[in-house]
Amino acid sequence: MRKYFKPGVFILSTIPFLLIFYKIYFNKLGPEPVKEITHFTGEWTLIFICLTLSMTPLKRLTNLNIWISFRRMLGLFVFFYASLHLLTYVGIDYRFNLQPIIDDVLKKKYIFIGFAAWVLLLPLVITSSQMMIKLLKNNWKKLHRLIYVIAIFGALHYIWLSKTIFFRPLVYLVIILVLLALRIKIKNRNVNYG
Amino acid sequence: MKKIKYSEITPEKIYKNRRSFVKSLGYGASSLALATIPFASQSQADDRNELTSFKDITTYNNYYEFGTSKSDPYVNSQNFKTSPWTISIEGEVEKPIKISMEEITETFTSEERIYRLRCVEGWSMVIPWMGFSLSKLLSKVNPTSKAKYIEFESVYDPEQMKGQRYPVLNWPYKEGLRIDEAMHPLTTVVTGLYGKKLPNQNGAPLRIFIPWKYGFKSAKAIVKIKFVEKMPTSSWMWASPREYGFYSNVNPNVDHPRWSQATERIIGKDIWVPRVKTLMFNGYGDEVANLYTGMDLKKYF
Numbered sequence: 001m002r003k004y005f006k007p008g009v010f011i012l013s014t015i016p017f018l019l020i021f022y023k024i025y026f027n028k029l030g031p032e033p034v035k036e037i038t039h040f041t042g043e044w045t046l047i048f049i050c051l052t053l054s055m056t057p058l059k060r061l062t063n064l065n066i067w068i069s070f071r072r073m074l075g076l077f078v079f080f081y082a083s084l085h086l087l088t089y090v091g092i093d094y095r096f097n098l099q100p101i102i103d104d105v106l107k108k109k110y111i112f113i114g115f116a117a118w119v120l121l122l123p124l125v126i127t128s129s130q131m132m133i134k135l136l137k138n139n140w141k142k143l144h145r146l147i148y149v150i151a152i153f154g155a156l157h158y159i160w161l162s163k164t165i166f167f168r169p170l171v172y173l174v175i176i177l178v179l180l181a182l183r184i185k186i187k188n189r190n191v192n193y194g
Numbered sequence: 195m196k197k198i199k200y201s202e203i204t205p206e207k208i209y210k211n212r213r214s215f216v217k218s219l220g221y222g223a224s225s226l227a228l229a230t231i232p233f234a235s236q237s238q239a240d241d242r243n244e245l246t247s248f249k250d251i252t253t254y255n256n257y258y259e260f261g262t263s264k265s266d267p268y269v270n271s272q273n274f275k276t277s278p279w280t281i282s283i284e285g286e287v288e289k290p291i292k293i294s295m296e297e298i299t300e301t302f303t304s305e306e307r308i309y310r311l312r313c314v315e316g317w318s319m320v321i322p323w324m325g326f327s328l329s330k331l332l333s334k335v336n337p338t339s340k341a342k343y344i345e346f347e348s349v350y351d352p353e354q355m356k357g358q359r360y361p362v363l364n365w366p367y368k369e370g371l372r373i374d375e376a377m378h379p380l381t382t383v384v385t386g387l388y389g390k391k392l393p394n395q396n397g398a399p400l401r402i403f404i405p406w407k408y409g410f411k412s413a414k415a416i417v418k419i420k421f422v423e424k425m426p427t428s429s430w431m432w433a434s435p436r437e438y439g440f441y442s443n444v445n446p447n448v449d450h451p452r453w454s455q456a457t458e459r460i461i462g463k464d465i466w467v468p469r470v471k472t473l474m475f476n477g478y479g480d481e482v483a484n485l486y487t488g489m490d491l492k493k494y495f
Contacts, residue, residue: 024465031250032264032317033465092465100454108453160452163315164433166262166362 002066009070013077016044017084034093041085046158046172048078049151053179072128075147079121086118110160117153120146148183151176241460242470242477245308246319248388250462255395256313257414258362259348259355267395270356276399276415283334285420286341291334295399302326304385309405311412312444312476318458323403324386329377337373337421344376345369345426346402347418363429369413370426370440371404372485380405380481384412406475406482408442439495443486444476448495 020040023029029036055071058064094101104111124144126132133140155173162169257267260274277295284290304324312318332344350366352358358365375381382403385392392398397414404411410430420426430438437451446456457469475482486494 027464029465031254031461032459033463034459035317037465093469095468100456104454107449110452164258164262164362166360 005066006069006073010073013048013074016040016081020084034088037088038085038093041081041088042158043168045078045081045085046154048074048081049147049154050172050175050179052078052147053151053176057179057182075124075144076128078147078150079125082118082121086115110157113153113160114157117150117157120150120153124150148180151180241463241467242310242318243320245322246460246462251319251321251387252393252395254461256315256409257357257395257397259357259365259367259415260395261357262362266357271394274354274394274398276394279399279417281400281417281419283332283419283421285345285422286338287335287421288338289335293331293334298331298383298400299385302330302383306389307382307403309380309382309403310476311403311405311409312458312472314408314410314438314442314450314455316453316455316458317461318470318472318476319461322388323382323384324389324392325382325384325403327379328381328383328402329379331383332376332419335421340423341421342373343422343425344371344373345418345420345422346371346413346416347420348413349415349417364432365429366417367413367429368426368432369402369411369428370422371411372425373421374485375404378482378485380478406443406478408444410438411442441486441491441494443491443495444472445474445491445495446472447474448492 020037023040024033024037027033052071052074055067055074059067090096090101105115106112124146127136127140127143136143155169155176158172159165159169165173253268254264255267256264257271260267260270279295280292281295281298282290282292304326306322307325308320308322310318310320346369348367348369349355350358352365371381382405384397384401384403385399387393387396392401397412397416400416401414402412402416411428425440428438428440430442431440444455449455455472458472459469460467473479
């Protein structure tokens with residue numbers, strides 16, 4: 001039974017991709033299609049960030065190690081959706097017209113922080129293999145704490161691009177802060193136990 | 195005052211398109227959607243001037259009183275009561291008046307006015323409004339010598355307007371214009387669109403529309419028009435003075451602090467249609483640029 005869990009999570013994680021593919025193919029994107037793709041892939045990136053960050057607290061809550069076995073895969077889906085998001089912006093919205101994109105990255109803080117978050121994902125993706133875990137030993141864990149920074153960047157990216165923080169950008173910020181706060185508690189407890 | 199013929203404002207092509215649109219109105223919304231065939235027009239100028247479909251105009255709205263999602267206004271405004279409705283014209287005037295919607299529709303003839311709408315968020319539509327110049331309505335009162343600006347106040351009714359139950363903006367929604375802007379013939383009192391009564395989600399029963407300014411300047415569901423001496427603080431200025439100025443003229447050279455205003459996406463186009471360049475004063479520079487002669491538009495954004 002357990003051996004089906006991971007492939008199951010993988011298949012579930014591809015559903016948003018299939019959905020947006022379907023919407024593009026059958027022209028069901030609504031009045032502002034490019035924005036729809038951008039927002040869809042962006043929002044799913046945030047959702048996968050939240051899911052990835054939920055695994056450790058879920059493990060503590062349920063005392064089941066199975067959650068941790070999904071964590072790395074969910075993290076890779078963060079990169080997958082973030083890359084689709086970036087590609088939509090660069091390719092579909094600005095048609096690889098680099099000048100306005102470079103201007104945006106340098107001058108507009110929401111683009112800068114969003115792009116920075118994607119760049120910070122790169123070392124995590126590169127070191128995501130079993131071999132790298134062995135190679136980096138304790139440093140692997142330290143390095144992969146970058147996801148906390150990436151999560152905050154992601155929340156700020158959403159807040160700064162919105163005309164008002166109400167309500168969705170606020171919801172993601174609160175969820176991410178709660179998930180990060182849970183870790184502080186976990187760590188303290190470990191220290192106490194230790 | 196010089197009377198503007200709409201053929202002067204609207205390129206002839208739209209005007210002709212309009213005819214087929216009006217004809218197709220009888221066949222319902224589905225035939226309207228057919229009128230915007232992708233790839234039917236290749237050049238940017240054509241994309242810019244093609245009427246946006248009735249469906250997109252009435253289901254893709256920013257109207258935070260009914261919620262912050264684009265689809266919220268359509269969903270949440272259907273039972274909104276727009277009758278009876280009275281508009282108060284007051285402030286620095288000799289004799290303030292209250293005028294009912296019935297009186298307005300009887301006194302002023304609405305005509306079709308096709309204008310581009312550019313949202314501060316970076317998208318645009320072309321809308322066949324029904325309306326008349328605000329100057330006509332304002333001529334009902336005699337302003338005093340103190341009157342320099344006009345403040346528009348939208349309705350406050352959290353019972354009916356879900357969005358007003360949350361502090362998204364400083365309710366009621368307020369906007370303002372300088373008197374000369376308000377008296378400009380392009381500044382329109384809107385009572386309808388596509389030859390029909392104004393839908394609730396578009397600001398029924400009465401809104402204003404200022405085609406050379408970002409969309410949020412065009413206040414919806416207006417209950418009060420006040421002549422004032424000092425520059426009014428609009429709801430968006432109140433929310434973020436650094437980002438939203440009093441003038442808010444469409445200007446590709448002055449960015450929103452957080453995003454670029456150089457280009458825009460045209461609503462209703464498929465994903466292969468590129469962004470188009472945003473035009474100074476949304477393309478109405480010939481008519482309105484003289485209102486701002488000598489002003490630093492970067493400073494007075």
